[in-house]
Amino acid sequence: MPADRVAAAGADDGNRDGEGSVGADPSDAGSRGSAPSGTGSADPAGARTVAVVGGGISGLVAARELALAGAHVLLFEADDRLGGRVRSETVADATIDIGAEAFATRGGGVADLLAELGLGAEIVNPAPLGSWVVSAARAVPLPAAGTIGIPAAPLSRDAVRVLGLVGALRAALEPALPRSAGRGGSLAELVRARLGARVLERLVRPVVLGVHSSDPAELSISAVPGLADAFDRRGSLVAAARELRDSRTAAGGAVAGLRAGMGALVAALVAELDRLGVAVRAETAVSALRSRDAGGGWTVLTGPETGPETGPAGAAEATALDVDAVILAVPESVARRLLDAPPSAPEGRVEVVALLVEDPRLNRAPRGTGALVAEDAGSRIAAKALTHVTAKWPARAAALGAGRHILRLSYGRVGSAPATDGLNDEETTRLALRDASRILGVELEPGAVRAVRRRAWIAGSSTVAAAPMPEPRGIACAGDWVSGTGLASVVPGARAAARRIMEPTRSDPVSGRSAAVAASRTASHRSASSRTEPHPTEPHREGVQER
Numbered sequence: 001m002p003a004d005r006v007a008a009a010g011a012d013d014g015n016r017d018g019e020g021s022v023g024a025d026p027s028d029a030g031s032r033g034s035a036p037s038g039t040g041s042a043d044p045a046g047a048r049t050v051a052v053v054g055g056g057i058s059g060l061v062a063a064r065e066l067a068l069a070g071a072h073v074l075l076f077e078a079d080d081r082l083g084g085r086v087r088s089e090t091v092a093d094a095t096i097d098i099g100a101e102a103f104a105t106r107g108g109g110v111a112d113l114l115a116e117l118g119l120g121a122e123i124v125n126p127a128p129l130g131s132w133v134v135s136a137a138r139a140v141p142l143p144a145a146g147t148i149g150i151p152a153a154p155l156s157r158d159a160v161r162v163l164g165l166v167g168a169l170r171a172a173l174e175p176a177l178p179r180s181a182g183r184g185g186s187l188a189e190l191v192r193a194r195l196g197a198r199v200l201e202r203l204v205r206p207v208v209l210g211v212h213s214s215d216p217a218e219l220s221i222s223a224v225p226g227l228a229d230a231f232d233r234r235g236s237l238v239a240a241a242r243e244l245r246d247s248r249t250a251a252g253g254a255v256a257g258l259r260a261g262m263g264a265l266v267a268a269l270v271a272e273l274d275r276l277g278v279a280v281r282a283e284t285a286v287s288a289l290r291s292r293d294a295g296g297g298w299t300v301l302t303g304p305e306t307g308p309e310t311g312p313a314g315a316a317e318a319t320a321l322d323v324d325a326v327i328l329a330v331p332e333s334v335a336r337r338l339l340d341a342p343p344s345a346p347e348g349r350v351e352v353v354a355l356l357v358e359d360p361r362l363n364r365a366p367r368g369t370g371a372l373v374a375e376d377a378g379s380r381i382a383a384k385a386l387t388h389v390t391a392k393w394p395a396r397a398a399a400l401g402a403g404r405h406i407l408r409l410s411y412g413r414v415g416s417a418p419a420t421d422g423l424n425d426e427e428t429t430r431l432a433l434r435d436a437s438r439i440l441g442v443e444l445e446p447g448a449v450r451a452v453r454r455r456a457w458i459a460g461s462s463t464v465a466a467a468p469m470p471e472p473r474g475i476a477c478a479g480d481w482v483s484g485t486g487l488a489s490v491v492p493g494a495r496a497a498a499r500r501i502m503e504p505t506r507s508d509p510v511s512g513r514s515a516a517v518a519a520s521r522t523a524s525h526r527s528a529s530s531r532t533e534p535h536p537t538e539p540h541r542e543g544v545q546e547r
């Protein structure tokens with residue numbers, strides 16, 4: 001549809017200041033902020049007008065960065081809430097994160113952002129209880145010292161307990177292998193060749209499934225932040241795991257959360273955008289982008305052309321807005337559709353089911369902060385991981401009162417639909433309660449369930465190679481399919497996308513990047529980390545590698 005007709009069909013007159021003012025839940029967006037003029041982006045002071053498409057953490061961070069740099073910013077979000085896969089909900093006076101629940105401390109990018117937003121004092125560490133791995137045969141604590149299941153000390157007591165003496169000795173020989181052994185294949189092949197089948201099956205596979213929602217056979221070593229470099233430096237996976245563990249310990253721990261849940265980050269970002277005058281349009285899916293001129297200008301269309309994958313149908317009226325540049329902070333499939341790029345491999349889905357149960361037997365945290373499920377337990381346990389939320393984050397337990405617990409189970413992975421698909425709430429609750437009982441080793445009664453929350457999310461696509469997708473002039477892409485899974489990757493990635501827009505080079509006046517560079521980044525990144533999944537159990541300081 002031509003832009004002028006779209007505009008005529010119900011133009012955004014850019015005059016919605018103050019609409020839908022910030023309510024009790026700032027992520028519940030409505031439309032707010034002072035919109036830049038509806039069409040025509042030139043500003044007397046020369047400021048750029050930039051549209052940000054997608055109001056997840058990537059879009060919110062990018063919008064803030066752009067506004068701080070002096071741009072006029074308009075943010076479009078298809079859903080009625082901002083935050084995307086970061087979302088807190090209230091269950092009986094307690095807050096639960098039904099999407100991302102923690103962040104990796106590596107790099108310090110998330111902590112820096114939180115400090116800038118005044119949330120530095122709200123950062124909390126998980127309880128140092130460690131997590132477990134549950135297989136068909138046993139439930140054992142995950143070795144405390146390790147990375148993505150690779151033991152940093154294969155002969156330690158906890159590693160021998162999981163691997164048996166034979167498996168532990170096999171893994172302990174790894175540093176003596178030639179540096180080249182096992183290289184060139186998938187993460188699963190590398191681990192099997194260097195550390196043996198037991199390390200792969202009993203540790204690495206369950207942890208990778210839990211953290212990346214992908215089988216290690218589908219990932220390369222570069223999917224694990226820092227591991228490839230450490231392996232190159234040390235020539236041994238065991239030594240690399242030790243190096244990464246030591247660096248996390250020095251940083252104060254592998255992961256952290258927020259006292260009131262990660263939704264507080266969304267709320268703070270939304271409040272900041274409001275303060276900075278960013279115009280936020282919730283329930284407004286962008287349906288198409290049209291290149292306006294060779295200089296990088298774009299027309300952003302919203303309205304009836306919305307496709308099924310963009311979520312809610314969005315604003316009833318169609319609108320067109322001319323902007324100087326666009327940040328696409330949407331899932332890869334949506335970005336590809338908007339840019340007329342070849343489609344990506346189908347994205348997987350995961351579902352999180354949170355149970356509030358009352359059972360004092362859980363006070364002793366039988367599986368620490370939670371457990372990962374080994375594949376051989378699949379016939380008995382459909383969930384791939386469980387987080388004992390109230391054991392992991394003691395402040396939440398205090399809000400609930402003694403004997404009440406929140407258990408968060410996750411289902412599904414790339415290439416395998418959640419077992420909860422097609423189940424109604426009652427059936428889902430029954431399945432989750434059965435799985436929780438088996439994982440925790442405590443028979444939970446249906447009468448103990450006080451509340452249930454469930455939410456499905458997209459996960460990343462499979463590693464089937466997608467065609468490279470260049471960033472056209474005037475467009476920058478952000479999100480975990482661009483910069484890597486998890487908040488520690490997407491926060492700096494979103495800031496970088498904003499910089500690509502705001503700090504042009506002479507060769508590319510808007511994006512500052514050539515299409516070829518963008519294409520190679522996108523292509524090389526795909527094999528490394530295109531995953532977006534729940535992060536089940538993060539022991540304090542050591543243990544599971546965080547995203």
Ligand SMILES: Cc1cc2nc3c(=O)[nH]c(=O)nc-3n(C[C@H](O)[C@H](O)[C@H](O)COP(=O)(O)OP(=O)(O)OC[C@H]3O[C@@H](n4cnc5c(N)ncnc54)[C@H](O)[C@@H]3O)c2cc1C
Nearest residue numbers: 054056057058078084085100101102286479486487534535
């Ligand atoms: C269950 C789960 C648990 C997780 N746990 C953790 C964790 O503990 N720690 C961690 O670091 N990471 C975790 N992650 C990953 C983390 O949540 C993501 O990496 C991060 O939130 C991605 O943010 P994003 O803004 O790039 O994408 P998203 O959050 O997906 O945001 C994209 C936004 O674009 C919007 N959109 C889509 N189409 C359109 C359109 N046409 N127009 C306008 N808007 C559109 C969507 O509605 C959405 O709001 C988890 C993910 C899931 C699903």
